Amino acid sequence: MSLNELTIKKAHDGLRAKKFSAEELTADCLARAKERNKKINAFISFTEDEAMSSAKMADVLIKKNKAGILSGIPFGVKDAICTESLRSTGAAKILDNYSAAYEATIIKKIRDMGGVIIGKNNCDAFGHGASNENSMYGPVRNPADENRVAGGSSGGSAAAVADNECIYSIAEDTGGSIRQPASFCGVSGLRPSYGRNSRFGIMPMASSLDTVGPIAKTVEDVALIMETIAGRDFKDATTVNEPVPKYSEIIGQSVKGMKIGVPKEYFDADGIDGEVSAMTEAGIDKLKRLGCKIVPVSLPHTKYAIAVYYIIVPSEDSSNLARLDGVRYGVRAKTDNLFDLYAESRSTGFPEEVKRRILIGTYALSAGYYDAYYRKAQSVRTLIKKDFDDVFKKVDALVTPTSPYPAFGIGEKINDPLTMYLSDVMVSPAAVAGMPALSVPSGKTKAGLPVGIQFIGARMDEESILRLGHHFENN
Amino acid sequence: MPITIAEIRKIATLARVKLTLDEERRYAETISAVLDYMKILNEVDTAKVEPTAQVTGLENVYRDDVPVKAPNKEALVFAMPAVMGNELKVPGVFAADEYSL
Numbered sequence: 001m002s003l004n005e006l007t008i009k010k011a012h013d014g015l016r017a018k019k020f021s022a023e024e025l026t027a028d029c030l031a032r033a034k035e036r037n038k039k040i041n042a043f044i045s046f047t048e049d050e051a052m053s054s055a056k057m058a059d060v061l062i063k064k065n066k067a068g069i070l071s072g073i074p075f076g077v078k079d080a081i082c083t084e085s086l087r088s089t090g091a092a093k094i095l096d097n098y099s100a101a102y103e104a105t106i107i108k109k110i111r112d113m114g115g116v117i118i119g120k121n122n123c124d125a126f127g128h129g130a131s132n133e134n135s136m137y138g139p140v141r142n143p144a145d146e147n148r149v150a151g152g153s154s155g156g157s158a159a160a161v162a163d164n165e166c167i168y169s170i171a172e173d174t175g176g177s178i179r180q181p182a183s184f185c186g187v188s189g190l191r192p193s194y195g196r197n198s199r200f201g202i203m204p205m206a207s208s209l210d211t212v213g214p215i216a217k218t219v220e221d222v223a224l225i226m227e228t229i230a231g232r233d234f235k236d237a238t239t240v241n242e243p244v245p246k247y248s249e250i251i252g253q254s255v256k257g258m259k260i261g262v263p264k265e266y267f268d269a270d271g272i273d274g275e276v277s278a279m280t281e282a283g284i285d286k287l288k289r290l291g292c293k294i295v296p297v298s299l300p301h302t303k304y305a306i307a308v309y310y311i312i313v314p315s316e317d318s319s320n321l322a323r324l325d326g327v328r329y330g331v332r333a334k335t336d337n338l339f340d341l342y343a344e345s346r347s348t349g350f351p352e353e354v355k356r357r358i359l360i361g362t363y364a365l366s367a368g369y370y371d372a373y374y375r376k377a378q379s380v381r382t383l384i385k386k387d388f389d390d391v392f393k394k395v396d397a398l399v400t401p402t403s404p405y406p407a408f409g410i411g412e413k414i415n416d417p418l419t420m421y422l423s424d425v426m427v428s429p430a431a432v433a434g435m436p437a438l439s440v441p442s443g444k445t446k447a448g449l450p451v452g453i454q455f456i457g458a459r460m461d462e463e464s465i466l467r468l469g470h471h472f473e474n475n
Numbered sequence: 476m477p478i479t480i481a482e483i484r485k486i487a488t489l490a491r492v493k494l495t496l497d498e499e500r501r502y503a504e505t506i507s508a509v510l511d512y513m514k515i516l517n518e519v520d521t522a523k524v525e526p527t528a529q530v531t532g533l534e535n536v537y538r539d540d541v542p543v544k545a546p547n548k549e550a551l552v553f554a555m556p557a558v559m560g561n562e563l564k565v566p567g568v569f570a571a572d573e574y575s576l
Contacts, residue, residue, distance in 0.1 A: 085550070101550040195531040208529045237536040238529065307513045318490060325491065327565060332556035338566045342491035355492055359483065360506055362490040373513065378526030380519050385527055417505050418512055434530030459530070 003028040004164045008073055008221040011167055015062050015072050022058040022072030026051050026116050029074040033118060033165035039146060042160035043119040044079050044137045045087045051118045058114030069224050071114035076160045076169040079120040080127055080153075081212065082201040083107055086117070090203045091135040092125040094349025095330045104201025105236070106170060106212055106229045113228075118166055122156030125351050126321065127174055127205040129153045130423050132181070133414050134353040141410070142185060144449055148407040151181030157215045158185040162450075168216040168225060172202055174209045175309050176427025179439035182215050183402035183452020186441045188469065189215040190222050191427075193460045194434035195240040198233035206316040207238075209309075209431050219440060219469040223247035226462060242460060250463045251470035256291030258468065260284075261395035265302035266426055273405040276451050279443040280401045283453045283472065287399065290471055295395050299387040304380050305429040310421050311364050311377035312432070318361030321354065356417060385433040392458040397465055400426055402439040402452035426454065436462045440469040477507035 003025045006014065014020055030048060037043050051074065058072030077083055080090045084103035089095045103111070111117065124134040132140040132155025140155035142148040143163040150159040157169035158181035171178050173191035182189030190213045197212050204210055214225035230244040262284060269277070288294055326332035326345025333344035347355070364373035391398070403426060413420045430437040435456050442453035453472070455465040483503045487494050494502065548561070557564035 098554060099550070101546040101554055194529075195533070234538045238531060238533065240531055240533065301519070304516055304519060307515050310509065311513055311516075322491075326556065328556075328563060329551075329554035330556070336566050338568060339491070340493075341566055343493040346491055347493040350492075352498075355494075355498075356502060356505065358490050358492060359486050359502060360509060362486045363478070363482075363506070363510070366486070366489065373510075375526055376516050376521060377513075378528060379521035379524040380516055382524050382527045383519065383521070385530060418508050421509070 004032045022055040026055040042156040046119040054116040068113040074116045074118045076121040076166040078171040080203040090126045105198040105233045124153035127153040128353045151184035153177040155181045175431045182439045184407040186450030191437045193436040198236040200235035204320040206313040259395040260292045261297035261398045263299045266400040275445045283442045301384045308377045309428040314357040314361030318358045388433045398456040402454040406449035430456045438465045438469045
């Protein structure tokens with residue numbers, strides 16, 4: 001096995017046993033990533049110098065027996081996350097030349113222990129998309145079928161991990177952006193509970209829904225990353241003051257007797273691809289064999305989640321993206337007129353989908369429309385959240401497909417924004433309510449396309465869904 | 476009710492975005508379709524429901540008022556698109572009429 005094909009666990013064991021060095025592991029990943037980038041386009045920038053110097057530092061830590069679990073492990077970072085002194089574009093031309101002046105808290109935690117960033121992963125610009133076709137640096141192709149999308153917005157992260165270009169990636173999920181591409185590419189991805197992980201340094205989209213989390217090859221790797229990065233941060237006042245469990249030690253606990261809810265609203269036959277349906281049913285059977293009790297449940301406000309999501313997100317987004325104006329950093333349009341400076345920098349620096357959401361958000365928040373749209377959506381949000389809170393009095397976790405269909409063709413949905421938005425139907429509700437959710441591979445279609453199954457947990461209960469995911473994956 | 480080109484122009488000005496005529500037409504169409512879809516929320520009776528601004532329920536999170544490490548000046552100046560010495564250059568703010576709709 002080539003070193004780039006290892007998991008975090010295996011790589012860590014190999015490094016500690018001195019079977020190979022962090023430098024060798026990093027060199028293998030970089031070589032693979034660079035060779036594949038013309039085809040897959042999972043990386044916008046490579047950070048070779050940074051990677052090799054981190055690897056050297058990690059090798060010193062390993063030699064001194066001071067290595068942490070992520071020391072010396074090459075990883076990718078979604079380009080919508082700030083990495084200090086490294087190019088951070090958000091996949092939009094307005095930040096084409098931006099070298100981040102500060103570091104995301106989560107990235108700092110990993111870099112401080114000798115984690116090795118090999119590059120910045122391609123994504124939909126500022127997280128806007130479900131296919132990674134809204135990147136201004138070209139679409140990401142699915143390693144399982146290069147004519148198909150990798151999913152979005154963290155398509156580059158998922159594709160890079162699936163393609164063994166890096167061992168894991170740190171990505172971001174506002175309304176499915178970790179889970180959907182993970183399911184399209186055949187890897188695991190966790191959206192943590194809102195407030196579990198620090199958002200400091202994450203280029204913000206919707207501040208009340210954004211989360212940052214791992215995409216990795218196994219659920220165990222996801223757990224190992226989470227126990228390193230999670231926790232309260234004084235730079236992010238929305239992080240919750242709760243201790244971080246040792247997830248990797250908990251995932252082995254038996255899932256026998258766990259009550260798993262199957263919400264009927266996620267299983268409407270008309271909307272779901274037949275093979276996805278079959279694989280999800282097979283997945284539920286597997287849970288039964290593992291000793292879980294399957295409980296039919298209902299989340300009655302599920303059908304409103306997309307509308308709620310696509311009002312709240314563009315609204316908060318339009319506010320967050322106002323900072324990108326060509327004034328203090330990034331690419332500035334050449335003009336002496338102040339209004340044109342803003343308008344031209346933004347118009348040429350943002351792709352169409354970003355502009356569309358800014359316009360929708362500006363409209364929804366404007367005088368005369370605020371109550372009808374934004375306030376209304378926030379009220380329905382309360383009801384969606386209550387559906388989840390109520391159902392978690394009866395069950396320990398929920399199981400659903402991650403996406404109604406596997407990866408679609410590049411270009412297939414890009415001209416119809418509403419159709420693209422509807423592809424988030426299974427991942428938005430948990431996001432709106434702030435629940436943790438894990439996508440794990442559940443199989444492949446006859447055409448070889450990966451399909452994912454989603455476990456949704458109660459707020460701050462990543463343990464239950466990681467346990468389920470780990471047992472599901474290993475049986 | 477579909478959104479008009481005039482409304483798109485007004486929002487674009489508020490959002491500091493410049494659109495071509497073709498874009499104005501395209502956005503009017505696609506945004507109208509999206510806003511039309513949002514009508515589904517009118518099915519829900521929210522008269523007695525409190526809006527949720529954020530899900531954690533946290534309020535008044537404090538930290539001690541002590542200085543902490545800030546991004547260094549060199550990095551910030553390096554990122555500036557137009558610089559004179561250590562200062563950011565911008566066009567004049569107080570010029571006539573550019574904000575009228």
